[in-house]
Amino acid sequence: MSYFKKTLLLLGLACAHSAQAGLNIVATLPDCAAIAREISGDLAEVKCLAQGTEDPHFVTPRPSYSRVLNRADLLIVGGADLEIGWLPPLASGARNRDILPGGKGRFSASDGIRLIGVPTGPIDRSQGDIHAAGNPHFLLDPLRGKAVAQNLARALSRIDPKNAERYKANLEAFTSRLDAKLVEWHKIMTPHKGTAIVTYHSNFDYFAERYGLKVVGQLEPKPGLPPTPGHVRKLIPNAKAAGTRIVAIGSFRSRRMADFLAKGTGAKILSLPVMPTDTKPTDGYIGWIDHLVGEFDRALK
């Protein structure tokens, strides 16, 4: 067999490989990927660009991501321009017009979701990294997670109509499991209503809103700026007066200033995953929220 024929055969195999599976879904962040896996089941392969506990604003734009995006039938972004610092060149280099903004293969999880923390006054960059669209960490609220799942099922049915019934069935299976959990989480968290907490960043605002926790302060002096001793020193008396019991920080954050505040107020530090992972105990979307509820409950008992 000549080299030419061998090359052709290899190219053919490569093409066959890329065509075999169902849909190719690419999510930028693990929380969106976890929901996508629930809805698509075995009808699609779901790949996630950012991994583990990466800071979603600052993901390394690895060239290989362009390759993954090139084959994507659907790109799920968190939205509210969360990925603007790294996604645009990857997407335009992927040579896949469907996944570009406005394309038929692009789904933004934040669309149709009511966001909190929308600033009302005039803002500029001197105030730090303020999100004028509102707080983008909305998937920490399981009800919003459910709404995203419903929207995503509709989007999948639209790009893959012949499997619409199966997406609907997957959605129902997921939401009935989630509903059962929602009732359980509600029961667990009801006694903790009104508990004062301090967070590092606005990561846990939606979770706090859902379960009636009161966020009395943040370690960051301004959104996106690293905590300073001066700011934390000022925060301590207020946090103490409010009866703060928890300092909730993302697991990738430095604990130094959290320790400082904890010492000054007697609060407990909770280092929590801000994204679901593929490994226990925060496996999948429900597992992740379950883990968060469990951690808060344990710390407050």
Add this chain to the structure above:
Amino acid sequence: MKSILVRTGLAFALCLAALPLQAQEAEVIQDLQRQLKAMQKALEEQQHAHQEQMRAMQAQLDTLMKSVASPPALPSPGSPSPTDVASVTSTASVTAPANPSGAAGAGPTTSLPGFKSWRPTDPIRISRGNASLDLGLTGTFTAGGSTASDVEELNPGGHDPNARGFTVQGVEINLAGAVDPYFQGSANLNFALSPDGESFMEVEEAWLESVSLPANLQLRAGQIWSDFGRHNSTHIHGWNFVDQPLAVSRLLGPDGMRNPGARLSWLAPTPWFTELSFTVQNSGGVATSFRGSNHNHGEGEEEGVPFGFRHAENDRGVKGFEDMLINPRLAMSYDLTDTQTLLFGGSAAFGPNNSGEGGETDTQIYGVDLTWKWQPLDHNRGFPFVTLQSEFLARKYEAGGFDWDEDANGGDGDGNLFVDEGILTDPLTGLPAVLTPETLSDYGIYSQVLYGFRPGWVAGLRFDYLFGQRAGYETRGLGLADNAGGIDPVGIDLERGNRFRVSPNLTWYPTEFSKVRLQYNYDDRDKIGIDHSLWLQMEMSLGSHSAHRF
């Protein structure tokens, strides 16, 4: 709109009415009153119709909202009470009043006006109707000093610090946006100041790029950077050091290699990232290793002898494809682990040069580059990280034949017995030098390591090394005539001399939009010696801030 017309008409009618009033013509007044009443009635009817329309729209909106809100979840067995469950599991409270594209499926992701407003990291978008443009500006300024008095020769890059004291390295405006469904466009216009304080403007880049070519192809055309290695296509704002690597300045050009042209690139269907690109550009412009003139940013004539001791007088014009600058590149990237990325590239550039007086002289440049980055999975704002980057470049430059006795008068242009001042002279004959064609080999390498050791702080270290094979014209003892029979030996070609530089630096990024950088350079130049320089760089980024590539 209609009501405005009616009101205008009314006002006009009143004005008209004033004239007949003076004439006291009762009939006319009555007529006018009738008209006025009719108009009033028409206005009221219109308002009524308008209100009806609004009511109908509101009703439609209400039904839409009801259909958008999810049906109440089924009560699960064993749960407290059905009403409780519904209140805990209904998503109606968390969806936005009107559901944009989410519920409509993955349709166009346009949002309702006002729903997704601007935030500080968003592009500054100037738009009217469907025409929009992202606007950004970066300003890079440096202050510092050097033991070398010839800072411009010491720092050969076109946007390196060019004087003791202050340098405006660049004030760059970026305009970008979607052109239409088929193209996106971008332009970088760079303003800077020469050491003389002269402002100048460069069209650094201006191109349009296809978004929907088939077969994984992409086309970019306009004023573009050559796709050569890693540093060449980086704007000043993306530099990791105060100055450009020496290998890029010397072998590709003080401003890097960029010219009007077009590039076709292909994303290959391999299991890892493979991109092949093929660029065709003009060989003149700022491509100094080819037919570009020495681009010296508004400076006067350079002193001393020209590159290769030959004037570039061989302008052959463009007769065919062989007179263009051809630049292929292959880039491959592997993800070694979840935390490590490797990028390998091979580049080449072929094209004619202007050396000497005649003949077909060409230049070939080859380059390999390697980039490795480590970033842990639990990084905070992208920190910590370690990046290693190295590039090696080799240039084969065919220098054409050149006779310094250009007027064929023995170099004696003014009736003087001796060769004129400034003419390159051969010490063996005492006559203007005659240079034969030869190939000049030059090499350049740089290696840099960046360590982001805590959020916002990066320490860097870079080694630069330039070397070349000494050519025939450098070893013949040629010198410049002094118009008195004497010869001042030139020695080696300083534009090809060996050179070594070490640059440690420290950068602080208060946010993604500003930086402060302190850098020390240790320079060792052949025949010139050792120099020390210290530069403090500050940069601001206003408005749109496009994402960085790997």
